[in-house]
Each structure stands twice: as C-alpha cells, then as structure tokens.
Amino acid sequence: MTREIPKNERVWAKGKVIHVQALERHTDLRALNFHCDWLLRNPNAKEIVFVIEDGFRIFPNMMAPLASLFCFLESVNVKAKIHINHRTFTDCYAHSPIRCVEREKRADPSNVVWEYRSASELELLIDWVVSNLYRKVPSQKNTLLALEYCLSEIMDNVLRHSKDQAGFFMYSLQRGDQRIAVAIADQGIGIKRSFADTSYRPLSASDAITLAMKKGVTSSADGAGNGLWTTTEIITKNTGQLTITSGGGAIYYNKSLGKVDTYDNAPTIDPEWPGTNLDFQLDFQTAVDFAGLWGELPSPINTRAERLENSEDQLVLGIKDQSFGTSTRESGRDVRVLAANLLRTHPTELLLDFTGVTMISSSYADELVAKLYIDDTLENVRNRLNVTGANATIELVIADAIRSRAKP
Numbered sequence: 001m002t003r004e005i006p007k008n009e010r011v012w013a014k015g016k017v018i019h020v021q022a023l024e025r026h027t028d029l030r031a032l033n034f035h036c037d038w039l040l041r042n043p044n045a046k047e048i049v050f051v052i053e054d055g056f057r058i059f060p061n062m063m064a065p066l067a068s069l070f071c072f073l074e075s076v077n078v079k080a081k082i083h084i085n086h087r088t089f090t091d092c093y094a095h096s097p098i099r100c101v102e103r104e105k106r107a108d109p110s111n112v113v114w115e116y117r118s119a120s121e122l123e124l125l126i127d128w129v130v131s132n133l134y135r136k137v138p139s140q141k142n143t144l145l146a147l148e149y150c151l152s153e154i155m156d157n158v159l160r161h162s163k164d165q166a167g168f169f170m171y172s173l174q175r176g177d178q179r180i181a182v183a184i185a186d187q188g189i190g191i192k193r194s195f196a197d198t199s200y201r202p203l204s205a206s207d208a209i210t211l212a213m214k215k216g217v218t219s220s221a222d223g224a225g226n227g228l229w230t231t232t233e234i235i236t237k238n239t240g241q242l243t244i245t246s247g248g249g250a251i252y253y254n255k256s257l258g259k260v261d262t263y264d265n266a267p268t269i270d271p272e273w274p275g276t277n278l279d280f281q282l283d284f285q286t287a288v289d290f291a292g293l294w295g296e297l298p299s300p301i302n303t304r305a306e307r308l309e310n311s312e313d314q315l316v317l318g319i320k321d322q323s324f325g326t327s328t329r330e331s332g333r334d335v336r337v338l339a340a341n342l343l344r345t346h347p348t349e350l351l352l353d354f355t356g357v358t359m360i361s362s363s364y365a366d367e368l369v370a371k372l373y374i375d376d377t378l379e380n381v382r383n384r385l386n387v388t389g390a391n392a393t394i395e396l397v398i399a400d401a402i403r404s405r406a407k408p
C-alpha cells in the first residue's frame with residue numbers, strides 16, 4: 001500500500017532523521033507520528049534521530065504527546081536521539097519528563113512535562129498543581145474546583161483505561177494568568193480499543209470518542225461513565241476549547257468558532273497503542289455553575305477548603321504554615337489570592353490565624369490584610385474576614401495598614 005506523505009513543511013524526515021522545525025499545530029503532530037510510524041516499520045530500526053529546531057512556541061498540547069511518544073519509543077527499544085537547538089524546548093523537559101517526587105526541585109509546576117505512573121503520584125501532582133494555582137491565580141467561583149475535577153478525571157482515565165504505564169501532563173498560564181491551557185497524553189490502547197470487550201460497537205475512532213463523552217458510557221464494571229461527560233460539560237460551557245485525539249480519530253470543539261469538527265484516519269505510531277491526547281483551556285474569570293451544569297448531581301466536594309474548616313465551620317488560614325515568610329509583598333500577595341479564592345467560593349467566615357508568627361512587615365500586612373479588606377468584589381468581606389492569634393505588635397501593624405487603605 002502506498003502511503004501519502006503529509007504535506008508539512010515544519011516536520012519532515014530524511015533517512016532516519018526527523019526534523020522538527022515547529023510543533024505548534026495538530027497537523028505537525030500528525031506528520032511527526034507519520035514519520036515515526038514509517039521508520040518503525042523497518043524491523044531493524046534501532047534509533048530515530050530527532051532534530052528540534054529553534055524558534056517555535058512551546059505548547060502543552062504538543063509537548064505532552066511528544067513526551068509520550070519518546071517514552072513509547074523507549075518501551076519498544078528504539079533509541080530516540082534528540083538534538084536540541086531550542087532552549088525553551090530544553091526547559092520544558094519533553095525529552096525527559098519530571099516525576100512528581102522531584103517536585104521540590106521546582107518552585108513552579110507550570111510549563112514543564114510531568115510524568116505519573118500511579119494513583120498516588122497522580123494525587124500528589126494534582127494537589128501540588130492546584131495548591132500552587134490557588135495562590136497564584138485569582139479565580140471566579142468554582143473555576144479552580146472545576147479544574148481540579150477535570151484533571152482528576154482525565155488523568156485517572158489514563159491509569160484505569162489506557163493500559164499504558166505512564167501519563168504525561170503539562171499546563172501553562174496564558175493571557176496574564178487568566179487562562180490555563182492543559183494537556184494530558186498517553187500512548188495506550190486508545191478509546192476505540194477500550195470498548196473492545198463491551199457491547200458498544202463504535203464505527204470509527206472519532207465515533208468512539210463521541211461515545212465515551214456521553215453521560216453514563218463506560219467500558220468498565222466499576223465506572224459510572226460520567227468522567228468525560230462532566231469534563232466536557234465544564235469545558236464547553238467555559239472556554240469551549242477542547243480537543244480529544246485518540247486512536248487516529250479526533251474531536252475538536254471550538255466555541256468561539258461555534259463548531260465541532262471530527263477527524264479520522266490520523267497517522268498513529270502503532271495501531272495497537274495509538275494513545276489518547278486530551279487538551280483544553282479554562283478561563284479563571286468565568287465562574288462555573290455546577291448546579292446549572294449537572295442539575296440534580298451533587299457538586300464536587302472541595303476537600304481543600306474542608307481541610308481548613310474548624311468546628312464552627314469557619315475557614316482558618318494558618319499564616320505560619322501557609323505563608324512563605326511574612327516580610328515581603330510577594331508572600332502577602334500569595335496568601336491574599338488564596339484567601340480571596342476561598343472567600344469567593346465559600347459563603348463562610350475566614351480567619352487569618354497569626355499564631356506562632358512573631359512579626360510581619362507593614363507591606364506584608366498591606367498586601368494581605370488591607371487589600372483583602374477593601375476588595376469589594378468579595379461579598380460582605382468586611383464582616384467575613386477576621387484576624388486571630390496575632391500578638392499586640394502584629395495587631396498594631398495590621399490596624400495601621402487597614403487604616404491607610406480604608407481611608408475614605
């Protein structure tokens with residue numbers, strides 16, 4: 001059978017060398033898969049050389065699948081020799097993804113590819129990523145909770161359904177931290193094959209993806225089949241930017257263009273292990289209305305907030321544990337963003353607990369307490385925000401900061 005070489009000036013092959021001039025669109029990934037597949041058809045293939053050129057933008061939805069591809073090559077004993085002429089590419093670790101246990105090495109989890117291989121690794125990773133975002137990104141009601149929900153569902157699907165050993169995950173913040181772009185990739189059996197032992201008979205790979213996204217559709221005895229459905233509901237009502245590629249098929253949602261495209265017969269490296277890639281965007285400035293989305297289904301529980309609740313149902317932020325220092329504006333800002341995110345989502349009181357803190361700077365007090373106190377986007381904040389456990393000096397510094405800010 002003759003195979004048509006995809007017309008792509010950005011990814012091309014010469015001998016066993018694949019040149020990657022840019023990897024920014026799904027057509028680039030398809031071309032990359034095509035060339036890898038072609039080279040792997042030679043049973044004596046021991047090595048593929050990748051030349052990564054400089055100057056293209058690094059996106060999660062390209063880098064997570066690329067990491068997954070490199071991992072696949074290793075698993076079939078084909079060495080991926082990677083020549084990197086691109087500094088930003090080196091920085092994102094697609095050629096050698098980071099495991100969650102190594103997270104202490106990085107202050108910020110964004111813009112690098114993470115690899116997870118177990119449920120505990122997945123939970124640690126999501127918890128770390130979401131905790132980081134709670135301090136960094138001001139978010140409307142429930143949007144961070146919805147993100148956490150989507151990540152758990154999609155990343156868990158890799159471990160439960162793909163039959164691959166590893167999942168790859170990357171995110172980056174965009175538009176002045178207002179938006180998050182996320183990608184999760186595996187090199188597993190693909191969604192169509194996951195239905196092989198069920199009574200479902202999807203006709204094509206894109207048909208199988210559409211099926212998996214429906215409410216109550218599952219291939220496993222213990223699944224409810226709601227993970228992809230709820231995820232799709234959340235994302236399509238938010239930015240509407242969602243792409244699922246699996247087993248040579250793809251579904252592209254684009255709310256701004258008002259359309260859903262399906263695609264089939266994309267090249268895959270191995271028909272047995274075609275993999276699944278899912279990428280989406282969420283906008284933190286758009287609130288998520290769970291009741292409106294799911295009707296009678298209960299909203300996800302925010303265990304992160306529950307862990308902070310005291311016996312009187314107040315949320316308590318212990319400054320000694322939650323703040324990395326109490327001197328700088330930056331550390332005050334982090335805790336303020338966290339406190340505001342909690343106040344926006346929970347109708348309760350919030351206590352800033354200074355027990356064990358000996359001193360704070362005026363700028364820290366201004367950045368954390370005074371700015372929160374005058375934030376009129378937070379409903380009834382002056383009655384819901386309280387300070388506790390502060391020594392006399394800290395109380396004075398806080399009172400002074402509030403007085404300066406709250407001046408008429």
Ligand SMILES: Nc1ncnc2c1ncn2[C@@H]1O[C@H](COP(=O)(O)OP(=O)(O)OP(=O)(O)O)[C@@H](O)[C@H]1O
Nearest residue numbers: 157161162190194212218219223224225226227228
């Ligand atoms: N990464 C993946 N690889 C292969 N198949 C997948 C993958 N993700 C989802 N699927 C298929 O899509 C189906 C639907 O997934 P979904 O998350 O909606 O439900 P579930 O995981 O079966 O159950 P629940 O998430 O409600 O516990 C899965 O049962 C599986 O057959």
Ligand SMILES: [Mg+2]
Nearest residue numbers: 153157227228
């Ligand atoms: Mg699931």
